[in-house]
Structures are given as structure tokens and as C-alpha cells.
Amino acid sequence: MEKTLNRIHPVSDPEATYFLQVSWEKDLGTGFSLLLSDCQCAWTGKVSEADISKEAADIEMDREKYVEELRKALIAAEESAGRYNFVISRDEQNKACHFSYERNLKDGSFRLGSLKLQEVPNPAEVVKELIGYCLDSLGKLQAKTERLQRENERLFSNWSDVEKRLEKCVVAKAELEADLYSRFVVVLNEKKAKIRNLQKLLSEAKESAVDAKCSRDSIATTQVVIKRENNYDASTDEESENPAGASLPSAPERRDSSLLASPDLVDPAPRRKRRQRTAKPAGTEAKVAAHEAQQPAQQK
Numbered sequence: 162m163e164k165t166l167n168r169i170h171p172v173s174d175p176e177a178t179y180f181l182q183v184s185w186e187k188d189l190g191t192g193f194s195l196l197l198s199d200c201q202c203a204w205t206g207k208v209s210e211a212d213i214s215k216e217a218a219d220i221e222m223d224r225e226k227y228v229e230e231l232r233k234a235l236i237a238a239e240e241s242a243g244r245y246n247f248v249i250s251r252d253e254q255n256k257a258c259h260f261s262y263e264r265n266l267k268d269g270s271f272r273l274g275s276l277k278l279q280e281v282p283n284p285a286e287v288v289k290e291l292i293g294y295c296l297d298s299l300g301k302l303q304a305k306t307e308r309l310q311r312e313n314e315r316l317f318s319n320w321s322d323v324e325k326r327l328e329k330c331v332v333a334k335a336e337l338e339a340d341l342y343s344r345f346v347v348v349l350n351e352k353k354a355k356i357r358n359l360q361k362l363l364s365e366a367k368e369s370a371v372d373a374k375c376s377r378d379s380i381a382t383t384q385v386v387i388k389r390e391n392n393y394d395a396s397t398d399e400e401s402e403n404p405a406g407a408s409l410p411s412a413p414e415r416r417d418s419s420l421l422a423s424p425d426l427v428d429p430a431p432r433r434k435r436r437q438r439t440a441k442p443a444g445t446e447a448k449v450a451a452h453e454a455q456q457p458a459q460q461k
Contacts, residue, residue, distance in 0.1 A: 169181050169247050180200070181195065231273065231274070
């Protein structure tokens with residue numbers, strides 16, 4: 162059986178102190194028992210499961226929510242101080258006591274429940290029971306405190322070990338970072354040196370390729386010029402050896418006059434052009450002399 166003990170102050174007499182013990186089996190919604198005492202008198206009563214359902218229906222509240230309100234009002238009364246009110250009415254002979262509990266609102270309050278408590282014949286036994294319950298609870302709390310203290314000490318010891326390990330890890334991490342950075346610098350410098358060497362070799366290779374290309378172009382140009390000069394020298398030698406043949410072309414040569422009448426290829430060499438202007442073929446001079454001899458005969 163579960164039990165709780167709380168200290169309450171009734172609304173009618175805030176200076177008075179009462180002790181309220183609530184007992185239940187499995188759940189507060191299945192019913193509970195109340196024991197109220199002012200250390201001189203004691204009263205007891207019981208609320209059944211049907212009474213709980215009836216009270217919830219009377220105030221038009223969901224049953225689960227109503228049970229939660231009962232738990233806050235009766236079990237966690239000190240934690241919910243100011244949110245709930247308790248009303249205690251005793252008869253003249255203290256034979257009975259009317260006990261009710263209310264929920265405070267901004268503009269008033271509404272009653273959660275009430276019951277009539279009966280006087281206990283021997284209140285000293287009730288007080289003894291309450292004191293025993295307090296001592297048992299105190300012992301449990303002390304044992305729990307000691308267990309938590311030992312757990313706290315163990316956790317603190319573990320935390321100290323973890324802190325030392327963490328400090329070692331931080332130092333090792335710093336050393337590892339420094340070592341890795343130094344290695345990185347070495348590797349980076351080596352890579353930079355290799356890149357510079359490769360760039361130098363690439364530049365030299367490009368320059369060599371350009372020089373080789375220029376040499377090939379120069380050689381090819383020289384060969385073309387020499388070939389053209391050789392061809393020109395051969396043609397001028399043939400013209401000087403056969404002047405008559407050039408002035409009196411044969412019949413086959415007349416048929417090919419169209420080819421000879423075509424303009425000569427322009428030779429870019431200036432020396433060839435100068436020689437063409439200064440050296441006239443012998444065939445041309447013979448044609449001019451014959452033409453001058455024919456003109457006096459026609460005049461006669």
C-alpha cells in the first residue's frame with residue numbers, strides 16, 4: 162500500500178496545522194483512505210471508486226483529469242500550495258469532521274470533493290503511527306541520500322579520471338597536430354620544388370621546340386631560294402646558246418605560241434628581274450632589224 166503524509170492549513174483557521182495521510186492500493190482512481198489529525202484528535206474516512214466517478218460527473222470533468230486533480234490536491238499538497246484550499250468543520254464533541262478540498266480559480270473556486278470523517282477512538286495510536294511513518298520515510302530518504310552520495314562520489318572519481326585522460330588527449334592532439342603540420346610543410350615544399358622544376362623543364366622544352374621550328378623554316382626557305390636560283394641560271398644559259406632558234410620558231414612551236422604568250426611567273430628574287438631588264442634575247446633584235454629594212458622598200 163502506498164502512503165503519503167502532508168501538512169495542511171485549513172482556510173477557516175490558517176494558523177492551525179493538520180496532518181493528512183492518504184493511502185491507496187494500486188492507483189488513486191481505485192479509491193483511497195484519509196487520516197486527519199491535529200496531534201490531539203484524529204479522524205478517518207474512505208473514498209470509494211464509485212464516489213470518485215460520482216464527483217467527476219457532478220463537476221462535469223473527465224475522470225482521468227479529475228483523478229489528476231485529486232493527486233495534486235491530496236498527495237502533492239505542499240508542492241501545490243495556494244492552488245488548493247482545504248475546509249475542515251468539526252462538531253462540538255469532535256465525534257465527526259467534515260473535510261472538503263477545493264480548486265482555486267482567478268475569480269473563485271470549485272469543490273473537488275468532500276467526505277465525512279469519523280473520530281478515531283485512540284488518537285495516540287494514530288499519532289504514533291504518523292511518527293513511525295515519518296521515521297520510516299526519513300530512514301528511506303537517508304538511505305537514498307547515502308546511495309546518491311556514493312554514486313556522486315563514484316561519478317566524481319570517474320569524472321576526475323576522464324578529466325585527466327582528456328588533458329592527456331589534448332596534449333597528444335597538440336603534439337600530433339604540430340608533427341603533422343611539420344610533415345605537411347616538408348611535403349608542400351617538396352611539391353613546390355617539383356612543380357618549379359617541371360615548369361622550368363616545360364619552358365625549356367617550349368623554347369627548344371620554337372628554335373627547332375624556326376631552324377626548319379629557315380632551312381626550307383633557303384632550299385626553295387637556292388632551287389629557284391638554279392632553275393633561273395639554267396634557263397638563261399639555254400637562251401644565250403640558242404638565239405636563232407628562239408627568233409625563228411618552227412611550226413610546232415607556233416602551235417604552242419599560246420602557251421608562250423602567257424605571262425611569265427613572277428619571281429620574287431629582285432636579281433632575276435634586273436637581269437631580265439638588261440639582257441634582251443637575240444631573237445627580238447633580229448625581228449626589229451627586219452622590220453626596219455622592210456619600211457624603205459614599201460616607200461619606193
